Amino acid sequence: MTINTFPSIGVNEALTSNLAEYGITEPSPVQAETIPAILEGRDVLAQSQTGTGKTLAYLLPILQRIDPAIKSPQALILAPTQELAMQILRESQRYGESLGIQAQSLIGGAAIGRQIEKLKLHPQLVVGTPGRIKELLAVKKLKMHEVKTLVVDEVDQVFQLGGSGDVEHIIRAALRDRQLLFLSATVSPEIRSLAYREMKDPAEIGIEPEQRTSKTLEHVYFIAEEREKIDTLRRIVRTYNAPKAIVFVNNTQDIGEVEAKMNFVGLHAQALYGDADKTTRSLVLRRFREGSIQLLIASDVAARGLDIEDLGLIINYDPPIDSEHYVHRSGRTGRMGRKGLAISLVTPREEFIIRKFAKELGIEFQQRALYGGRIVEPREAGIARTSSAGRPRTDRGGRLAGSHDNKAKNGSTSRGTEEAGRVSRSESKASERKLDRHRDRKNKGAPKWLKDKQPPRS
DNA sequence: AAAAAAT
Numbered sequence: 001m002t003i004n005t006f007p008s009i010g011v012n013e014a015l016t017s018n019l020a021e022y023g024i025t026e027p028s029p030v031q032a033e034t035i036p037a038i039l040e041g042r043d044v045l046a047q048s049q050t051g052t053g054k055t056l057a058y059l060l061p062i063l064q065r066i067d068p069a070i071k072s073p074q075a076l077i078l079a080p081t082q083e084l085a086m087q088i089l090r091e092s093q094r095y096g097e098s099l100g101i102q103a104q105s106l107i108g109g110a111a112i113g114r115q116i117e118k119l120k121l122h123p124q125l126v127v128g129t130p131g132r133i134k135e136l137l138a139v140k141k142l143k144m145h146e147v148k149t150l151v152v153d154e155v156d157q158v159f160q161l162g163g164s165g166d167v168e169h170i171i172r173a174a175l176r177d178r179q180l181l182f183l184s185a186t187v188s189p190e191i192r193s194l195a196y197r198e199m200k201d202p203a204e205i206g207i208e209p210e211q212r213t214s215k216t217l218e219h220v221y222f223i224a225e226e227r228e229k230i231d232t233l234r235r236i237v238r239t240y241n242a243p244k245a246i247v248f249v250n251n252t253q254d255i256g257e258v259e260a261k262m263n264f265v266g267l268h269a270q271a272l273y274g275d276a277d278k279t280t281r282s283l284v285l286r287r288f289r290e291g292s293i294q295l296l297i298a299s300d301v302a303a304r305g306l307d308i309e310d311l312g313l314i315i316n317y318d319p320p321i322d323s324e325h326y327v328h329r330s331g332r333t334g335r336m337g338r339k340g341l342a343i344s345l346v347t348p349r350e351e352f353i354i355r356k357f358a359k360e361l362g363i364e365f366q367q368r369a370l371y372g373g374r375i376v377e378p379r380e381a382g383i384a385r386t387s388s389a390g391r392p393r394t395d396r397g398g399r400l401a402g403s404h405d406n407k408a409k410n411g412s413t414s415r416g417t418e419e420a421g422r423v424s425r426s427e428s429k430a431s432e433r434k435l436d437r438h439r440d441r442k443n444k445g446a447p448k449w450l451k452d453k454q455p456p457r458s
Numbered sequence: 459a460a461a462a463a464a465t
Binding site (some may be wrong): 080081082107108109112129130131132134135157158160161162166250251252273274275299300301303304320321322325 | 459460461462463464465
């Protein structure tokens with residue numbers, strides 16, 4: 001049986017035609033696996049890379065099984081941030097409205113009274129953040145007696161909120177025979193065992209779980225001293241000239257400074273972080289989506305789940321605190337087969353973090369430097385990479401000897417890595433040229449600025 | 459370690 005149409009995996013006519021209106025005609029691999037399992041009523045634990053269509057993988061079967069005649073919530077979706085909850089809500093409305101399904105969001109920041117009013121509209125689908133959902137349950141305004149499906153999106157993150165007590169509380173409030181769906185690009189063994197505690201005979205879906213980042217993502221890093229970071233960021237943004245980029249900053253105090261300095265040099269930047277008021281948060285994100293802001297200076301509030309059109313570049317102004325955060329931040333780009341670039345700035349003392357991520361994630365990082373207004377390999381900028389002890393082992397092209405090549409996959413991990421590190425320069429250049437031609441053919445649809453601004457390889 | 463999620 002073919003799985004490349006929605007009807008063939010059980011999606012009904014109405015939803016299929018709604019999808020077609022938005023140009024979605026083929027289920028993605030994770031959708032093809034997940035949708036039938038959910039339609040069967042099974043609990044699901046799904047792990048698949050960022051930007052592979054997890055949201056629709058659960059929304060479609062949920063929308064299909066909601067009975068518009070029942071005027072109570074039949075499905076509840078939990079998300080880790082207000083922004084992500086709103087994005088999921090809009091998707092629900094886009095595909096569910098014509099089916100007569102009423103969907104509402106219940107999130108923090110907004111007046112609770114207004115949300116109680118929303119509940120009087122009798123939504124059949126509710127999307128929210130854990131704190132607010134718990135609160136509405138406590139005041140008995142949100143009724144769970146008809147909730148048949150409970151989704152925890154970005155499950156590893158959501159369980160961290162409120163020390164996981166909130167979410168467990170919400171799960172307990174649901175019917176005992178509710179269907180439970182957990183999804184994320186990063187599912188730790190702890191979350192997996194938690195899933196097995198809460199679920200009955202879950203369908204476990206893992207699309208190439210050993211590869212957590214998208215294959216269409218390129219990973220680059222620059223070394224800059226702490227005091228040079230702002231200027232390096234400015235030059236990177238200028239040189240790549242991306243119409244849109246997210247700059248991730250680790251702490252809220254630094255966000256305002258980066259925002260101000262980018263604006264000072266004439267770039268249009270605005271800040272997005274959790275402590276800002278809700279109106280500002282949604283306005284900034286809307287402007288960024290529309291393209292009227294070039295740079296979004298964000299905390300990790302923007303790291304998860306957000307799907308932003310034409311976002312080809314993310315920059316880690318600070319290295320993320322662990323490889324999971326790296327996966328989610330970089331996963332804002334390179335989605336659905338499109339090309340993306342993730343650039344990380346590290347101080348010399350932080351370079352080991354890049355090596356750590358490369359190893360843990362099985363990905364390759366390219367080091368680049370700024371030289372004469374261009375992005376070049378470190379060698380061309382006169383940076384002697386072999387002189388300094390403790391630096392990552394690289395080939396002479398500046399590529400980090402990562403842990404993930406084909407040989408490593410076949411088992412001889414360390415030797416495979418050794419060999420990758422010893423590729424002679426001419427060999428590496430020849431294969432790079434080949435790769436370039438291959439990539440150019442494959443990325444016809446890549447944004448123009450990204451195609452044109454590839455770092456020179458000579 | 460940091461930010462998020464509640465007021």
